[in-house]
Amino acid sequence: MWVVLALWIPLPCGSGRGFALPVLFRLYVGAKRGGERQRAAQAQTRGGPRLQAARTAHAERRQATKLELLREMAALVAHWAEGRTVYLVVDSAYAGRTVLEDRPANVHVVSRLRLDAALYAPPPPRRPGQKGRPRRRGDRLPALAQLIARRRRWSALPLVLYGRAVTPRIFTLDALWYGALRAQLIRIVVVRDPSGRRHDEAFFCTDLGRDAAFVLQTYAHRWTLEVTFHDSKQHLGFGQAQNQTPQAVARTAPFAGVVYSLVLLWAAAHLQHGGSLSWIVRPWYRSKTAVAFPDLLTALRQDLWMTRFSQSPLPVRRPQNPAPLPRPSQRRAA
Numbered sequence: 070m071w072v073v074l075a076l077w078i079p080l081p082c083g084s085g086r087g088f089a090l091p092v093l094f095r096l097y098v099g100a101k102r103g104g105e106r107q108r109a110a111q112a113q114t115r116g117g118p119r120l121q122a123a124r125t126a127h128a129e130r131r132q133a134t135k136l137e138l139l140r141e142m143a144a145l146v147a148h149w150a151e152g153r154t155v156y157l158v159v160d161s162a163y164a165g166r167t168v169l170e171d172r173p174a175n176v177h178v179v180s181r182l183r184l185d186a187a188l189y190a191p192p193p194p195r196r197p198g199q200k201g202r203p204r205r206r207g208d209r210l211p212a213l214a215q216l217i218a219r220r221r222r223w224s225a226l227p228l229v230l231y232g233r234a235v236t237p238r239i240f241t242l243d244a245l246w247y248g249a250l251r252a253q254l255i256r257i258v259v260v261r262d263p264s265g266r267r268h269d270e271a272f273f274c275t276d277l278g279r280d281a282a283f284v285l286q287t288y289a290h291r292w293t294l295e296v297t298f299h300d301s302k303q304h305l306g307f308g309q310a311q312n313q314t315p316q317a318v319a320r321t322a323p324f325a326g327v328v329y330s331l332v333l334l335w336a337a338a339h340l341q342h343g344g345s346l347s348w349i350v351r352p353w354y355r356s357k358t359a360v361a362f363p364d365l366l367t368a369l370r371q372d373l374w375m376t377r378f379s380q381s382p383l384p385v386r387r388p389q390n391p392a393p394l395p396r397p398s399q400r401r402a403a
Contacts, residue, residue: 090334091326097138143172146176150175155177158180164180170250178274179287181273181288213259226238230286258284258285304363336365347360
């Protein structure tokens with residue numbers, strides 16, 4: 070399994086939704102190696118020398134968790150940013166204490182929040198003459214599910230999410246999520262679909278200076294990474310490699326991700342220099358309004374074919390001493 074960190078870039082060919090460009094990859098190896106169940110009573114004597122060597126190396130190496138791998142990649146990107154603010158958008162499975170508390174100072178996290186998360190009020194100020202250590206948290210707040218049930222007034226917020234104009238109902242609050250982030254308040258945005266087709270959801274951001282619109286739109290950009298995985302698997306072989314050696318496992322999938330980023334960067338440079346990108350009109354794509362990754366890949370292949378293969382690499386030169394043409398009598402004699 071790969072832990073991938075990508076940069077969201079609003080390229081002009083993305084119809085306003087942008088693209089996720091993979092930049093960092095870390096290979097995660099869990100407790101179950103290669104589909105094998107590591108049981109105490111299971112015999113580990115079967116297999117050839119290569120499999121035995123892999124089992125030995127797997128048992129001796131400390132396995133880093135997915136959250137630790139993500140924290141290391143976020144620290145590297147924060148170092149590249151040189152003080153600029155970086156917003157790390159992750160799924161709820163990665164919004165844990167390892168990522169939230171140990172992140173760099175210029176990194177803020179935007180993610181989904183469980184409705185049964187234990188929330189607390191900020192610690193009250195110390196009274197004059199109060200003894201003992203300061204409190205780290207205030208009183209326990211009701212769960213988000215209870216707050217939603219009691220809520221009677223919601224605010225309408227017009228937004229553009231996933232390329233569509235929507236107007237959800239929201240309310241916000243600041244609270245302390247002590248189980249994951251003990252020393253900082255988070256801004257929570259609770260969203261309700263007025264049509265009732267979707268369940269109520271909650272999102273949070275560690276930057277208290279951002280409003281609800283920023284939190285929702287930023288989290289919606291995370292979906293572009295799923296599109297990146299889909300396109301890389303379908304067209305670049307990201308999930309089809311059959312590798313056994315360690316170097317091949319560590320290089321094949323990241324190479325497909327790098328190729329994906331290079332294709333998108335070529336498309337952006339092609340448009341910047343006055344080029345155009347289009348797609349083949351299909352009868353089943355009558356409402357298509359923007360190019361997809363297969364269209365960009367086809368345009369790049371055509372451009373490479375025109376510039377590298379169709380044109381002659383060297384100018385045609387005439388011979389300096391051309392051979393004399395045979396006479397008609399010589400042609401008859403032959």
